[in-house]
Amino acid sequence: MSTATSTASPMPNWWLGLAARPGQMLAWTLLAMGAIAMMMPLVYMVATSLKLSNEVYELNIIPREPTFENYIYIFKNTRFGLWFVNSLVTSLLVTLSVLFFDSLIGYTLAKFKFRGREVVFIAILTTLMIPTEMLVVPWYLMAKNFGWLNSYWGIMFPGLMTGFGVFLMRQFFAGVPDDYIHAARIDGLGEFAIWWKVAMPLVTPALSALAIFTFLGNWTAFLWPLIATNDRALYTLPVGLASFSGEFLTDWELIMAGATIATLPTLVVFVIFQRYIIRGVVLAGLKG
Amino acid sequence: MASVSLSKVVKRYGDVGIVHGIDLEIANGEFIVVVGPSGCGKSTTLRMIAGLESLSDGTISIGGRVVNTLEPKDRNIAMVFQNYALYPHMTVHRNIAFGLYAAKLPKAEIDRKVREAAALLGLTDLLERRPNALSGGQRQRVAMGRAIVRDPTVFLFDEPLSNLDAQLRGQMRTEIKRLHQSIGTTIVYVTHDQIEAMTLADRIVIMRDGRIEQVGTPLDVFHTPASAFVAGFIGTPTMNLLEVSVAQQNGAPVLALEPGGAALILAPDAAARLGNRNKVLIGLRPDNLTVEPIDAPDASTAGRQKLDATVVVAEPLGVTTQVIVKLAGREVVGMADGRFVPAAGAAVKLACDLDLLHLFDAETRLRLP
Numbered sequence: 001m002s003t004a005t006s007t008a009s010p011m012p013n014w015w016l017g018l019a020a021r022p023g024q025m026l027a028w029t030l031l032a033m034g035a036i037a038m039m040m041p042l043v044y045m046v047a048t049s050l051k052l053s054n055e056v057y058e059l060n061i062i063p064r065e066p067t068f069e070n071y072i073y074i075f076k077n078t079r080f081g082l083w084f085v086n087s088l089v090t091s092l093l094v095t096l097s098v099l100f101f102d103s104l105i106g107y108t109l110a111k112f113k114f115r116g117r118e119v120v121f122i123a124i125l126t127t128l129m130i131p132t133e134m135l136v137v138p139w140y141l142m143a144k145n146f147g148w149l150n151s152y153w154g155i156m157f158p159g160l161m162t163g164f165g166v167f168l169m170r171q172f173f174a175g176v177p178d179d180y181i182h183a184a185r186i187d188g189l190g191e192f193a194i195w196w197k198v199a200m201p202l203v204t205p206a207l208s209a210l211a212i213f214t215f216l217g218n219w220t221a222f223l224w225p226l227i228a229t230n231d232r233a234l235y236t237l238p239v240g241l242a243s244f245s246g247e248f249l250t251d252w253e254l255i256m257a258g259a260t261i262a263t264l265p266t267l268v269v270f271v272i273f274q275r276y277i278i279r280g281v282v283l284a285g286l287k288g
Numbered sequence: 289m290a291s292v293s294l295s296k297v298v299k300r301y302g303d304v305g306i307v308h309g310i311d312l313e314i315a316n317g318e319f320i321v322v323v324g325p326s327g328c329g330k331s332t333t334l335r336m337i338a339g340l341e342s343l344s345d346g347t348i349s350i351g352g353r354v355v356n357t358l359e360p361k362d363r364n365i366a367m368v369f370q371n372y373a374l375y376p377h378m379t380v381h382r383n384i385a386f387g388l389y390a391a392k393l394p395k396a397e398i399d400r401k402v403r404e405a406a407a408l409l410g411l412t413d414l415l416e417r418r419p420n421a422l423s424g425g426q427r428q429r430v431a432m433g434r435a436i437v438r439d440p441t442v443f444l445f446d447e448p449l450s451n452l453d454a455q456l457r458g459q460m461r462t463e464i465k466r467l468h469q470s471i472g473t474t475i476v477y478v479t480h481d482q483i484e485a486m487t488l489a490d491r492i493v494i495m496r497d498g499r500i501e502q503v504g505t506p507l508d509v510f511h512t513p514a515s516a517f518v519a520g521f522i523g524t525p526t527m528n529l530l531e532v533s534v535a536q537q538n539g540a541p542v543l544a545l546e547p548g549g550a551a552l553i554l555a556p557d558a559a560a561r562l563g564n565r566n567k568v569l570i571g572l573r574p575d576n577l578t579v580e581p582i583d584a585p586d587a588s589t590a591g592r593q594k595l596d597a598t599v600v601v602a603e604p605l606g607v608t609t610q611v612i613v614k615l616a617g618r619e620v621v622g623m624a625d626g627r628f629v630p631a632a633g634a635a636v637k638l639a640c641d642l643d644l645l646h647l648f649d650a651e652t653r654l655r656l657p
Contacts, residue, residue: 179373182340187387187434188361201377 042263049257056252070257079232080258083240088265090155090225090236091218097160098214099207105161106169107195111181121170127163132223140227154228155236159218165210172206173199208276215269219262237262289473290351290364290441291316292337298345299332299498306332308498309346319468319475323485323521324495330478331446333495337476338367338444351441361390366435367444371451372427374419374434380406381415384433391438405433408470409463425456432467445477449484461487482522486510494518516653519571519646525610527571528620531650534566543570545616550595552642561647561656569653571646577622578639579611579630591643597622599630613638 011019018025048056049070051063074080109121139158140149148154176199184194200207222238229235235243241258244251292314299307307329314320322330335341337348339360347354355363366387374383381402388398406412409429419427428448435443445464449457465488468475479485485492486506494501494509494517502514513519519527535544535551541559543552552570554562562568579597597613602624609624615638622638630636647656 177371177373179369179371180375182335182338182360183367183369183373183434184386185340186338186360186365186367187438188390193390198375201375 045256045263046260048253049260051253053251053253070253071261074254074258078240078244078254079235080240080261082233083235083237084261086152086155086234087219087237087262090152091215091265093152094156094159094218095211095214097156098162098165099211101161102165102210103169103173103200103203103207104195105166106171107173107199109166109170110173111176111178111199121166124163124166128167136224136227139224143228148228150229150231150234152234155225155234158224159214159221162214165214168206168210169203172203176202204276208273212269212273216266219266289316291349292442292474292476293349293352294333294337294346295349296346297333297336297343297348299329299336299341300344306498307336310495310498310500312493312500312503314474314476317472317474319465319477319488319490320493321477321479321485321489321491322493322495323479323482324501325480325521328495329498330480330495334367334444334446334476334478337442338365339363363442364440365442365444366438366440367446368428368431368435368448370447372419372431372448374427374430376419379416379418380411380422380430380433383419383430384411384415384437387434387438401437402433405436408436408467409433424452425460428452428460429463432464436467436471440473443473443475443477445475445479447479448477450479450481457481457484464488483524486522492522494521512655513571513646514655516569516571516648519648523573525574525621527573527646528577529569529571529648530618530620531567531569534562534568543568545595545618550616552593552640552645554642554645555591558642558645558647563656565649567650568656569648569650571648572620572640573644574610574621574623576641576644577620578641579609579613579622579624579628580637580639581628581630582635582637584637592639592641594637594639597636597638599632599634599636601632602629604629611636 018028043061047061047063050066050068051058052065052067052069055064105124109117109124135158143149143154143157148157180198180202181194184198189197220238221236222242225236226239226242229239232240232243237258241255241262244254244258292312294310294312296309296311297307298305298309310329310333312320322333324330332341336343337350339355339358339362343356347356349355350363350365375386378386384402384405385398388401393401402415403412406415409432411426411429411433414422414426414430419430422430431448448464449460452460461484464477468488477484477488489506491503492506492509493503496517502509502518504512504514509518509522513522516529520529530545532543532545532552533547534541536542537551537553540556541554541562543554545551579599580594582596595615597615597620600612600614600619602612603610604626607626609626609629611622611624611630612619613622613636620638624630624636648654649656
């Protein structure tokens with residue numbers, strides 16, 4: 001029998017490996033701290049959603065009497081389901097619109113030479129410098145004058161095209177070799193078909209990134225949907241959840257139950273599109 | 289098949305002229321190679337034929353029809369690009385068929401045409417692959433397949449082999465030549481590689497600074513280059529070009545390599561071409577400058593003159609040895625028998641085939657008539 005087992009250190013191998021490399025140990029420690037810092041709010045959100053109201057202000061992670069009461073309550077006694085649908089519809093439509101229009105504009109700015117092209121691009125870029133808070137009043141006046149308040153359109157219209165999306169897509173389309181477009185032109189495709197069938201599939205990583213940013217941005221948008229709607233039936237999720245917070249009392253357990261459900265679509269979107277982003281990066285590497 | 293005609297074609301970007309009024313007639317079924325250094329306007333000219341660039345002036349006709357304002361798709365041409373431009377998100381089959389789908393051909397006919405082209409190019413087993421799963425040569429063949437299926441009247445090739453390694457380039461050159469022989473379509477082929485030009489072309493067009501320098505068969509441009517530029521561009525190793533002064537010896541003009549030193553004695557008909565110039569540019573291909581051991585029998589004959597030279601570098605190539613020698617203070621490239629590799633600094637004889645000497649005007653650098 002080997003003596004190795006009897007003389008082996010009581011420390012596990014992975015620990016010995018780390019101890020031999022202090023730099024790596026430091027890196028792992030920092031990463032672990034970062035992970036804990038990122039995870040704690042999520043853990044508390046889920047934990048609180050499973051607590052009864054009298055336990056909400058206690059710091060224990062595991063509820064004394066775990067319950068789904070809060071979930072059942074928000075679905076039964078509020079319009080949570082409707083708000084969820086409102087958020088989903090507006091976020092999806094805005095995302096589709098941004099993907100379509102921003103990539104169309106980005107492609108035009110990247111691949112067509114016309115007088116004033118740079119001016120148009122810079123003008124679009126300057127919109128990135130203006131914070132939403134400054135735009136809310138003009139948007140409101142516009143929506144009010146056109147009668148768009150309290151409608152899906154009213155919630156969506158400011159976000160249907162974004163300067164950021166145009167910028168991102170223009171940069172990606174600029175990297176698409178002109179020869180693809182020329183080849184398609186010789187193959188007999190019209191300009192719109194070239195954009196749709198040839199150029200768009202070549203920038204799927206950028207489209208995926210834009211889809212994630214746009215969907216998440218709209219899913220969590222609060223200020224404008226709050227201003228654009230005062231009909232409770234048209235609330236989006238963040239606005240609806242905020243309504244659980246009253247002047248004198250805040251139902252944290254209900255807010256946390258709602259927020260837990262609200263994070264699910266964001267996770268789904270990220271998992272779906274992240275794959276495309278990674279694949280895009282891998283492909284770009286192969287092409288060298 | 290169709291003829292292609294360029295008449296006074298000009299391309300300008302703002303104030304910058306790229307192509308300065310070129311005229312060119314390409315016959316039906318002809319294989320034309322346009323060759324020239326980077327920036328000479330050859331690719332721009334090809335793209336104007338394709339319709340990817342507009343003309344600033346002049347006309348381009350394909351099959352007798354002026355196509356200046358026609359869209360690329362309406363010119364009935366096909367183009368193979370330098371980087372192949374295969375759509376990475378489509379299979380080989382889809383890539384080849386793409387133009388046919390755009391033309392809304394029946395599916396069965398598309399499939400038949402794709403399979404015919406694939407069989408011709410040896411791509412049948414690769415039809416379901418994506419471009420990133422193909423080698424460089426296979427991608428090149430797919431790009432040609434995409435061009436062939438459209439039954440174009442003119443093929444346009446834009447430096448199609450420049451991304452391939454030397455061995456594959458040789459193979460693909462043969463395949464392109466074979467393809468032309470089997471389908472007989474007019475081809476305009478742009479390259480900066482003069483070997484491709486020599487091996488593929490029915491006629492070569494040599495361009496420089498947006499102008500056509502010479503048009504002729506490969507042997508024409510090789511043996512009777514119209515200018516010192518063409519002489520230096522066509523042929524490897526590059527032709528030796530030396531400026532020499534015209535001196536008199538025994539009442540006949542000779543070419544002095546250095547004042548009072550070595551001189552080349554010309555045959556009477558060549559001497560007559562000098563006119564009353566006192567300076568000319570001479571061109572001698574390395575193959576016509578044989579480097580021999582210093583003790584080789586001295587057999588200067590009419591048309592073959594031997595001069596003393598010193599070896600600078602000798603590069604054995606197997607069958608021959610390329611030798612850079614110092615001749616009358618200037619470096620020239622000559623060739624020696626492969627078994628003779630002289631050491632640097634060695635004294636050698638340089639046998640010049642004066643029958644094959646090219647004479648150019650020292651000022652205009654054009655061939656002396």
